[in-house]
Amino acid sequence: MLDSASSSRPLLLLMAAILCGLAACAGVRPEDKEHLAEPAMSYGDEGMSEQHEQHVLDNREGSTGGGDTRGGGCGCN
């Protein structure tokens, strides 16, 4: 298990480096962001109703996480 994790680490680092490199090259200029400014295109702008839905799903499923990083949660599941 340890060997497997050690051998996959360089690959993960390489993938992260490639991703960051691609990200830096993807230069969308501010004047081209008209469509990206649409509320439907932004992440983390879902509001209260989405928080309530996530609260329900956390209580009705055996898993959690992967969404917005803000807030935290009280562990009231």
Place this chain on the structure above:
Amino acid sequence: MQLTKLCLLTVVTLLMLLAAADGAFAQANMSAGTSLFREQGGPLHMDVIMPSVNAAVDVAEPLQLRVGWMADIVSGASVAVVDAPADSVDAITTATVSDTRHQLSGGLTLRDTQGSVDVTYNHAFENDYRSHNFAVTARTDLWDRNTGFEIGYSRAFDRVCDVAGTFEPVEKPRLDSSKGCFSDAQTRSARELAIHTLQAGFTQVWTPVFTTRIGVLAQLLHGFQVNPYRAVRIGKTAAQEHAPNDRARYALSASGRFWLVPLRAALGLEARAYRDSWGITSFSGELSYDQRLFGDVRLRLRLRYYAQGRAAFYSDDYMLAPKGRYFTGDRELSAMRSALFGLAFRWQLPTDESGHLLGFLSSFALVLKGDLLRSFFDEFHYDRAEVPNTLAQLLSLELRATM
């Protein structure tokens, strides 16, 4: 009475924040709304009303203050002893559930042109549960704001009411009510639960119409993690369910949004994988379509499918097929699937020539949202009876204002 006091406290705090905002000519955001959750079937039903109020005020150039309140007002009937003899749905024995959970939150955000730091504190309480949660989140934007990184850590200090005394797990009785919880009552005790959550996100704009986000979560829980009211029949008698004290949970999600220029609509796709040390693995996929209808009126359709495997110690019948030292009656720890269909309507009211509404609002939006959630429990039964309450509805109304 407690609810009234909390509402008053929240309203007074919000008014103070708004007054501060007015004095400093700063921007203030406020949202208020409520959600109604209903799940019913046979003798089981659960109704939850979730009102909430949130406000955020820019008190100075880099500093924003936030305050909020939300509640879960719960009433219903749930199963007290899982796998008690029941040939049909009507024979399932139920216990009445009635409680109100309040959550107060406060925090501040420091930000500049390249990033922000949020610090948040939540306190939640109900008759049988107490929670204090501290969260810190940092975010930065790079390369013309085309790339965003964020990382957050939260630590929760929770306490759960339980029966007092030392028992062998197979002899431990369930908690019969919340009466006496968090008091000097000799029959009650408080069990600790510590939760560490680390989350990170990477958002990337690739083209003028395409953006993606990757999110990861790692969470460690240590302490009491069962429903103290639920017992499981494990022989001639029933005992309070018994689960490991430690749980490590990991999730990875990837999502993309694509703007369809001719249709003036956004297409969204999200996938999430999850695994934890109790043996549960899950996957969810979501497809959304957000259409701008006319002006600032939007309609959003959403489909979500979820599937998970069972926990390593889950069994549908612990008398016939025990799974080691642990036993649970939690249907969410069995192999299950669910499908969600959601519809949301958002209306951003137009402003006048000066950019205002009613002379003092710079924006006002109304959000109306409805979800249908159908769950499928292929291997969970109440003795020989199928799970009756598998259809749930969630209806939300939210008002958002900026001044």
